[in-house]
Amino acid sequence: MDTMRSILSIPEALYPLIVMMLTLGQGIYAMPVPTDIPMCTAPETTQYSLTFTGKWTQAAFPKQYPVYRPPAQWSNLIGVTHSSDYHMWQRNEFASNGVREFAEKGEAWTLMKEVEAAGERIQSVYGILSAPAVVGGTGQMNSEFEVFARHSYLSFIVRIIPSPDWFVGMDSFDLCDGDHWKENVSMDLFPYDAGTDSGFTFSSPNFETIPQDRIIQITSSFPSHPANSFYYPRLKRLPPIAKVTLTRIKKTNQIISLPVEPTQSNLLPTGNEIEDTIINTPLDCEVSVWSPWGLCKGKCGDSGLQHRTRYVLMHPANNGAACPMLEDERKCIPDNCL
Template structure:
């Protein structure tokens, strides 16, 4: 019940912010747009539906997959339609305070204030869109939004829950080509690190990154640390963890559609809603280093036996390499014999 109230309050706040921004847009002249970027010359506005599909499964991402407290899931989606001179976030750039708070905690108020300020200052933002959270690593959320020639770009961000500061999203996808709008755009999404928290695993405690790093894409080999939840050295590339589909729809008089209260339809899809084949990522067994050799046990003057052990750090999954031997013996000669 509390979650539903929070989402409804969140949607109401977004709606108020949208109304404020649209009012401001009517009274302020637009700033010049960089001339080195192809201009959209479409005469009409366009309405799009956005469908976000989570593909964060235990089969595709078996290492440390969150199954409880909390289980794998997705935050609300926060997006903007804007011109080419605005970026909500950028790879290899520093995250703003708003992106930081959203990536770490799922709090969107500072991020929305940054968007509002950009709209007032350089008239680069047209509207804000949102979609409800997905309860589970797989599932879908959707919303609708409007674009026009001056603001033909879309950016959005969705937080991975749980995670230190990881998210997926798109930066400045242009929905216009020359004088017409694209009918459909489909993009596979991969995880990003906001560069503000130094945790390696989904459930890492808060550990602020000082100084702040730039936003980087997480890969199967980066960060190159065995503790990293996405570290799969046998893989050349990580499988996509999510997908977004943008579809042009018949124009209506409605400027923007806020999502309705989340229902079961936002959660685990059934049938063929997720059309991609099931991905099974092999996870090799990981073991600790050997313990020191134990005492040499045996009679004085005769050879004895020493023993050492190691333990399993990560059990194999999806036909990954089996665990090696966990115990080992060797011959020795007892010391300190009388």
């Protein structure tokens, strides 16, 4: 073949760009395989069905959950099949300009140009895949794609909307297992920070990170700032915010039957023993600091009372700790009595 493989389910906005790149990307799949990486000896090509499932619910992520302007949702999925010497993004490494633009704005032009350049320079990219956006925190998007024995890795990225520069995705997952293709893979996905915007909340204004940070996984305790939308210090780990399922397709385009008993080659730990369990993350009440003490009110010669107040910053949810008292008083001696 003399072009990059086109993949199904390409959004209309990206279709002209990808068609142009497929035309330009000559000779992409003929690459020398690094000798230090185990060679895939599975049959040359196979096809997979990809299903991305959003699990971003208000019950699981009650803190600052975006309900409007815009509500919680997912961008379109952009992915590539490639060899071991290519990375679309990597944890603890700096995001490329393409990943930056996609994570911050959902713009894919620069990212697609980077994919094209990698294919031409080191012949590491075999195909591009895409899936339409999910309008809502929950829901699914689907795509089908082909992998080649010399390009058996899958990477993709999906932007969390709204967010400063947060995303979920998969980095260089090998679908080949020695002399055969993995039949079925299920993996929970957790949020990442691209390290290019310093906002703490879903609706933070654009605030460029200078100098740029590395890509990090966001956890329930990191970044350890109370304003962080994913900061749940009572949790050992965040619940998964999304999930991806990869299923090998027969040449008849029908999904193959899964094994009766899972094996190491077709099962990855997901962290959830029971699928589709409703997750209710406890959210503790958060209150402001106390106001200064008010004036001492009372009759001259007698003790008086003065008050102070505080207000609720975050109401509790899902059996989180209740709010403490919001008003306080103490005895005092009136000042400036005549």
